[in-house]
Amino acid sequence: MNSYTFPRELRLLTPKNFQNVFSNPVRASTPQITLLAVPNKSEHPRLGLTVAKKQIKLACRRNRVKRLIRESFRQHQHDLPAVDIVAICKKDMQNMDNEQIHKMVTKLWRKLSRRCNG
Template identity: 55%
Template sequence: MLTPEQFKNVFSDAIPASSPQITILAKANGLNHPRLGLAIPKKHIKLAVGRNRVKRIVRESFRTRQHQLPAVDLVVIAKGGSGDLSNEELTKLLGKLWQRIVRRCNG
């Protein structure tokens, strides 16, 4: 997702999947594929290298799981502590959150 309107649409009435470090918001998009948007604030991850690492891991996790996800717009929001997780911990956490989104959107 690219435009502020697309992000606002998801924020308005979303299905959440949350952990202390990451929140994923999902909303049906009317397309036949999921789309990803990222919100990684400087407030929670100070250094650009940390924000870029989190973005890279989220994108890779989405890429490997996108065929299992329903047709929704997803916004991944990093919260405090997300930059402190190792790559493996972050990947594992995202996997659990993707599964929660699939259950909530399909069931």
Template identity: 55%
Template sequence: MGLAVPKKQIKTAVGRNRFKRVVRESFRLKQAELPAKDFVVIAKKSASELSNEELFKLLDKLWHRLSRPSRG
């Protein structure tokens, strides 16, 4: 999993580190359910406005969507 958290999107180092910490923890908890693929998470400005709980819920939805089999 890769993380891209530009200063332009989340201004403070504290905010960037919080975002990365929450994403890593969420990924760690869902890793067994995900397919063996590479994932890149890119932060957007609105991510800094979310609480940890809201960010976890959003990431859970995204991991669930990515864990579904692709329509080949």
């Protein structure tokens, strides 16, 4: 039975983890968000989020975007290969509703999986 939790092991926590992803990533993007991924040594994917205050001014909107991306990752974690992923959000994302964000991110998970698996 698959577990759909989002424990600490599924998160990128240190600056070194983020730096690894930025070094030579596989990309999947839309005008609103970019996903960067590199293979990792564990057997599960890990997620890191960057939502800059410069891009999305209000904290409540930044938190909403992060919450939606984390929730989508939690639901799709078993479909993803063992990669470290960093999601970089852009300004246009704050004007999208929850359903649009969910559909867009779901499509990007699939695109990223295809690109990382070959």
